[in-house]
Amino acid sequence: MIYWQLFLAFFVPNIVGYGGGPAIIPLIENEVVGNYGWMTHQVFAETLALGNALPSPIATKMAGYIGYDVAGASGAMVAVLATVGPSLLLMLAALGTLYRYRNSIKVKSMSQWVRPVVMVLMAYLTWSFLREGMASSGLIHTLIIGAVAFGLLLKTRVHPALVVCFGLGYGALLLG
Amino acid sequence: MIPLVHQEVVKRHEWMDDDAFADVLAIGNTLPGPIASKMAGYIGFRVAGTFGAIIALIAVIVPVIFAMIALLGIYSRYGDQRWVQGMGQGIVPVVMVMMAQLTLDFFNKSRAGLGIIATLIMGVIAGGLIYGLGIHPGLVIGAILVAALLRPDPDAKRRRADVNKETTR
Numbered sequence: 256m257i258y259w260q261l262f263l264a265f266f267v268p269n270i271v272g273y274g275g276g277p278a279i280i281p282l283i284e285n286e287v288v289g290n291y292g293w294m295t296h297q298v299f300a301e302t303l304a305l306g307n308a309l310p311s312p313i314a315t316k317m318a319g320y321i322g323y324d325v326a327g328a329s330g331a332m333v334a335v336l337a338t339v340g341p342s343l344l345l346m347l348a349a350l351g352t353l354y355r356y357r358n359s360i361k362v363k364s365m366s367q368w369v370r371p372v373v374m375v376l377m378a379y380l381t382w383s384f385l386r387e388g389m390a391s392s393g394l395i396h397t398l399i400i401g402a403v404a405f406g407l408l409l410k411t412r413v414h415p416a417l418v419v420c421f422g423l424g425y426g427a428l429l430l431g
Numbered sequence: 432m433i434p435l436v437h438q439e440v441v442k443r444h445e446w447m448d449d450d451a452f453a454d455v456l457a458i459g460n461t462l463p464g465p466i467a468s469k470m471a472g473y474i475g476f477r478v479a480g481t482f483g484a485i486i487a488l489i490a491v492i493v494p495v496i497f498a499m500i501a502l503l504g505i506y507s508r509y510g511d512q513r514w515v516q517g518m519g520q521g522i523v524p525v526v527m528v529m530m531a532q533l534t535l536d537f538f539n540k541s542r543a544g545l546g547i548i549a550t551l552i553m554g555v556i557a558g559g560l561i562y563g564l565g566i567h568p569g570l571v572i573g574a575i576l577v578a579a580l581l582r583p584d585p586d587a588k589r590r591r592a593d594v595n596k597e598t599t600r
Contacts, residue, residue: 267569268569269463269464270464270569271569271573271576272463272465273463273572273576274537275537275540276465277533277536278537279465281568282568285567285568296523297519297520297523300522300527301506301522302503303526303529304525304526304529305499305503306499307526307529310432311432311492312432312465312466312467312468315468315491315492316495316496319492319495319499319500320496320500320503323500324503335492338464338465339464339465339469339472339488339492341464342462343464343468343469343473343484346458346459346462346473347472347484350458353458353462354458357457357458357461359461361580361582362460362461364579365575365576366460367541367544367579368545368553368576368578368579369575369576370537370540371537371541371545371550371551371553371554371557372554372568372572372575373537373572374537374541374550374554375554375558377530377533377534379558379562380530381530381534384523384524384526384527384530387523388520388523388527391520391523392521392523392524396520396521396524397523397527400524400525401525401527404524404525404527404528405528408532409532418528418529419522419525421525422518422521422523422524422525423518423521423522424521425521426514426520426521427514427518427521428514428517429517429521430516430517430521431514431515431517431518
């Protein structure tokens with residue numbers, strides 16, 4: 256049942272999604288590309304690039320688009336509900352309990368302890384995209400685009416949308 | 432994003448005061464999932480009930496999803512053109528660098544909180560479990576979250592130590 260799979264694919268990453276917004280990305284990739292094979296690495300990269308260029312949280316954008324891509328408008332709704340529903344319902348239902356724990360050291364350590372794991376998942380995803388880039392565009396182009404993107408993103412802090420445009424333009428002119 | 436929501440909710444519409452907003456933010460952070468949609472849903476609910484929650488959520492989530500579907504739809508319509516395929520290839524190294532940047536961010540945050548040794552040890556063990564033994568990353572993270580919740584409360588221990596000091600004196 257595709258809707259149930261979609262629900263699980265977005266429920267699981269979000270229910271363990273501590274440590275900051277982007278922590279969700281490698282977990283979603285693991286489900287969408289690895290577990291269910293709905294997308295290739297390349298298409299996931301394209302979706303993520305567009306998502307990074309647009310405002311609002313990355314988790315709901317990815318859920319909405321991937322849900323739509325897999326099973327149409329109702330797929331998008333299921334994926335978005337799986338993303339925002341559970342923790343919102345918990346927040347409304349258990350406000351008093353959560354209020355007591357809002358500055359708890361345990362809650363802080365949840366985010367803290369998860370970060371090294373997310374770091375490893377991110378590093379692995381970086382490596383997957385490196386392999387994907389080398390297979391489709393070759394080492395030289397991958398290194399050139401990567402180096403320019405690195406310089407722009409880490410040294411100048413321009414908006415990611417511009418860096419995405421650079422990759423699109425380079426690809427259209429030199430890789431087409 | 433949060434400062435902008437604060438501007439609207441506290442300053443412009445005066446639905447809640449600064450303290451209440453800070454509490455909602457702190458409570459939101461005790462739960463998993465994106466903070467923006469939790470804030471929107473909860474504040475919407477407080478202001479105007481279930482319907483308010485739905486409206487606020489739709490306002491945060493839906494416009495951008497439509498933009499994604501429209502843009503990627505146009506893109507895939509011309510997917511058989513060579514130069515469009517080139518665009519798709521050109522984007523992969525950019526996303527690779529974005530992921531590398533996030534990896535670095537998480538490394539730095541983790542180092543600041545746990546120290547470099549704990550970060551590396553936890554990273555290696557997690558990597559071995561996930562990529563060596565093929566354990567689902569959600570399970571690994573879930574186990575860590577449970578461990579963090581079950582850890583003895585450091586505050587309680589300090590309080591008990593204080594009490595002991597008092598009684599022995």
